[in-house]
Amino acid sequence: MSQLQSLRGMVDLLPEVLRRWQAVEAEARQHFRCAGFGEIRTPLLETTDLFCRGIGEATDVVGKEMYSFQDRGDRSCTLRPEGTASVVRAALQHGLLSQGAQKLWYAGPMFRYERPQAGRQRQFHQIGVEWLGAESARSDVEVIALAWDLLARLGVGGLELEVNSLGSPEDRLTYRAALVQWLEQRSEALDPDSQARLSTNPLRILDTKNKDTQALLEEAPTLADALSSESRERFEAVQQGLCTLGIPFRLNPRLVRGLDYYSHTAFEITSDRLGAQATVCGGGRYDGLIAQLGGAATPAIGWALGMERLLLVLEASAQADPDGTAAGLVAGSVPDAYIVNRGAQASAAALALARELRGKGLVVELDDSGSAFGKQFKRADRRGARWALVLGDEEAERREVRLKPLQQRGEESVIALTAMAAIVETLQTP
């Protein structure tokens, strides 16, 4: 390619898609504010060690997907592949937890060196929440509801919530041993990927997509059976809580998730409209992470939502229901007024008028071509403007402006340029 272009998997966000993006962020911001979550912004670049220790060396994210490099001081740096580890690091660094539990949210780019496909980029964007110091089963329910309600608020349909419990770290160890023992006796029946995982990350064999391995796993010991009674009660309380709120969910005993720090509740919200990359939002409890990163043992839970994927389902929802909330967010904004102007004197008056109206919060386009009125009207029409404000030298001379409704036939009116209130009022009436 001779022309300069962005790096593979790195995409530009152009005004048209950014409109939707900002609508989503505005909703999210408001939603989090109501729930008592405060925004946090952490650096995009962290020491590589943070992610190795936080996410786990054996995970794919750390093992093969990180953007890492040595900086000029010969430190190993990594572009963050996810948000949780950074947020925990920041909370510890600034002693936030000594002030009690922290309810935080963030939004920003993440980086994973993967092969791009629909709904998967190398730089992608997440909106996420982390509730550090959340202990109760109810906090799990509250946090899941926070994600579910945000999606509902955006008008995104066709979603499914899947939940599972990974149990306590001890439960997992016990289960892991039982599973490995069981699978080792049948290892020749496993697909090659799963065989490899037997030694590296056996729990991930559970969500294999290999049909034969899936069939074999039907008979295998289950994580649910390995849960201690305490863990089981906890998980039941979470399910009960979701039922009470009327949030539909599906138990998925195969839901394991790829990052090591998860324990107990794990969940995903998926869409059938995304193809292979179906997860829109994923999260869970990570009671061990904060201690692992050097803090006092502190239970916590959080989730992250993929912005690009969310926008894909949002657009699908908008198409399915043109009058719904999603469609409203997707729709572009249309100018309230388009100022058709021509001539030296009019030109100056038109700019002044545009400034005044914009100051009143109206969306005003000012034609800059100086071409024939017919051309300018044509452009005003193409933009979908509601009103054309006509300002030629005749009008400028008389200190007037003509207002012509464009969306339906109607009388053109003439208002003095000094009667700003009257102009604004006319423009605001549809």
Add this chain to the structure above:
RNA sequence: GCGGGCGUCGCCAAGUGGUUAAGGCAGCGGCUUGUGGCGCCGCUAUUCGGGGGUUCGAAUCCCCUCGCUCGCCCCA
């Protein structure tokens, strides 16, 4: 990282060895130098993602490369 498909104007596309490389949308100009939505006319790719090769001749065939896409993997 592995396997399949694809890449022609800003967008959607026809063309599959010899054509001036269709057409539509958008854009610009004109019919209409003070009034849009309809219509008509004209303009907008020396070039087919990029580079090499085969051939008298390549958008069309081959190789490499870049990118997109679908699946695997993984996750948001």
